[in-house]
Amino acid sequence: MKPATDAFPVHHDGQDDRSQLIREALYNAIVERRLAPGTKLVETEVGKLFDVSRTVVRAALQMLAFEGLVKIERNRGAFVAYPTPDEARQIFESRRVIEPEIAERAAERITSADIKLFQAHLKEEERLLVERGPNARRAAIKASGDYHLMLASVAGNLILERFMRELIARSSLVIALYGQSGASSCARSEHADILDALMARDSKKAADAIRHHIDHIEEDLDYKVVSNSPLRDALRV
Amino acid sequence: MKPATDAFPVHHDGQDDRSQLIREALYNAIVERRLAPGTKLVETEVGKLFDVSRTVVRAALQMLAFEGLVKIERNRGAFVAYPTPDEARQIFESRRVIEPEIAERAAERITSADIKLFQAHLKEEERLLVERGPNARRAAIKASGDYHLMLASVAGNLILERFMRELIARSSLVIALYGQSGASSCARSEHADILDALMARDSKKAADAIRHHIDHIEEDLDYKVVSNSPLRDALRV
DNA sequence: GAAATTCAGATTGCATACAATTTGATCGCC
DNA sequence: GGCGATCAAATTGTATGCAATCTGAATTTC
Structure with missing residues (x-):
């Protein structure tokens, strides 16, 4: 990893x-x-x-x-890229297809060394969420995405890992455009829940935890109201 | 479509x-x-x-x-590309993750116009399998892959469709390298089974049919013996 | 004769030159 | 003043030139 x-x-x-x-x-x-x-x-x-x-x-x-x-x-x-609401939906649908399966495989394959890395990462995420300032916020966003990529990495399939990388990155764009709460997308406690399932080597639970997590992320989106720059929307979309 | x-x-x-x-x-x-x-x-x-x-x-x-x-x-x-056995396994693992979900969505969304196209395609596949000669064989291989891409197209998710396109193409390389029976990969009857499930709008059955189909394709592979050009293997892999 | 060496031809990596296209600004016209 | 045409600057699309690298064969050496 x-x-x-x-x-x-x-x-x-x-x-x-x-x-x-x-x-x-x-x-x-x-x-x-x-x-x-x-x-x-x-x-x-x-x-x-x-x-x-x-x-x-x-x-x-x-x-x-x-x-x-x-x-x-x-x-x-x-x-x-300036993802349309429709693309955004497809991005999250794709994640719902791939990521739970990744979580299952990760639960089967995770090593104690991996777990340590996850724990360290989680701590870092927590720290960044408390900290203020735009740089900390950016780092938090990045770290949140990296968590999902670590998961993909543990699953041990380079192809799915690459697909996930693309989906995570595009998700970040979607959240930037359509995210409502300023909350940087991933509720930290859910990342912890996922790790719990991994540590228990409970692949079904891990898959469910991921599904819930994705649901929550998407619930925070509003595809109707476009967030940042309404004028640019009119031009580009 | x-x-x-x-x-x-x-x-x-x-x-x-x-x-x-x-x-x-x-x-x-x-x-x-x-x-x-x-x-x-x-x-x-x-x-x-x-x-x-x-x-x-x-x-x-x-x-x-x-x-x-x-x-x-x-x-x-x-x-x-010259996929290694390990890459080959990852390719089919990825297909097992994505394609059944595609089939489920396709079963939910398929229209009668789509069905007609599938039936025509199936007929064409059948025809090409009977025909002899390298060109017919090539066409058969292509048509077999296209069947899977049509499925992806009906599912209505452009991202997953693109992922599938990549996986189908790479599968073709894998089959070229590690395929045993000359049989051009996809047993036609299985394609018909999948279409039956789609026509019945039975998404679970469609997903299962695809899973079986992928299993059969992979069963025909032998990752140990490298097929065509052992000398080139030694050089390139 | 076999192995190592040298070297020319082929091929890639990159920068740059030039043509085609877009952009946005000025000017003229209503 | 608003609207459309005209034109220059900026930017992209493509071809090409040159240096770096690789390849394979002839040549030398043992």
């Missing part, structure tokens, strides 16, 4: 290193909501930031587009 | 047209096994074939790499 709090290196298939690096940087920026949905990503600007040519940036943007985090419009450029 | 027998246009997010076209052509070639696992895809050669520059080809290859159909090795080039 991978480190609990730190950056989550994307499982990379042997792609070239530099665009992978840019992809991860943008990925993190999107997941942590430093980049708002709809933000334009100009190739030359990103390139300057990382000191690479547009070629490399384009490769990164195309990867992100492929996993639905970025939308590329021909001759117009790349934008941070 | 999409046409039954014809090429399955990849749901494209608004990517550029030309690399998308190349991607689809290579995708079909791989799924229909005109391109064997391990085959090298030289950028300039592919470019000449489609009359485009390497830039466009590279974009296509990177997309295919992202969905696991092609492996890009740094400074060495792109190769048609």
Whole structure:
């Protein structure tokens, strides 16, 4: 399993290193909501930031587009994705399909070393929730997503793990757009509940706990009222 | 739902047209096994074939790499993926997670128009199985995969549909490598069983039928003995 | 003769140049 | 003043050039 709090290196298939690096940087920026949905990503600007040519940036943007985090419009450029309510529903439906099964497998495979990492991660999440300030808030959002990715990692299926990574990231965009309570999405106690089920190696209970958790996250959304920038909605959606 | 027998246009997010076209052509070639696992895809050669520059080809290859159909090795080039036994197991595990849920949703949502398309497709599959010759065989393989994609399409979730597309394509590679009986993977009668369940709108039965079907496909595999080209294995894997 | 070495050809990785397209701003017109 | 046309700047799409790397074969060495 991978480190609990730190950056989550994307499982990379042997792609070239530099665009992978840019992809991860943008990925993190999107997941942590430093980049708002709809933000334009100009190739030359990103390139300057990382000191690479547009070629490399384009490769990164195309990867992100492929996993639905970025939308590329021909001759117009790349934008941070702006999921529609319908896409949002599909994202959560997909999570409901995949994540409980992941939890079941994780419950069967979890080791004591994994458990320690989960506990440490949970403590960190708790700490970040108490702390104030935008940075802490961002870190909390990231940590919350990473919890789900740790779960996927323990389940031991790289393909499902990749699917989950995509779904988690897109969920973050959905929550940014349609989340109501400022509460950073994941009630910490539910993460603890899931870990309890894992420690008991109770795969059915783990699956149920995840289902409840996803239900709660989605209950906090309001697909009708669009949250942040109503004007941009009219333009982009 | 999409046409039954014809090429399955990849749901494209608004990517550029030309690399998308190349991607689809290579995708079909791989799924229909005109391109064997391990085959090298030289950028300039592919470019000449489609009359485009390497830039466009590279974009296509990177997309295919992202969905696991092609492996890009740094400074060495792109190769048609050569799934290891372990990857193969993960591919089928992922299918077992996703496809029964797809079948359930399809059973709930199927329309009479869909049913007609399925029936036509089934008939076509039957016809192709009887016919002889490599082209008919290829068409049969393709049609068999398309059946599963039609199912995904009826389920009405574009994300799961994309995941399935990837899994079906990679399954085709796995079967090419580890398949034992020449039988082109999908027993036609099982496809008919699945359709029966769909027509009865019996989602549980549909899910079970799919599970059985996947079991049978995987039972025909032998991950120990590598099928086609033992020498290439030693080199590439 | 077998193994190691060298080197040329082929191929990829990346940067850049140029054409096509979009954007948004100025200007003219009603 | 509002509306539409015209044009320049910005940005993307694509091709291409060059350096770095790999490949495979001829050559040398033992």
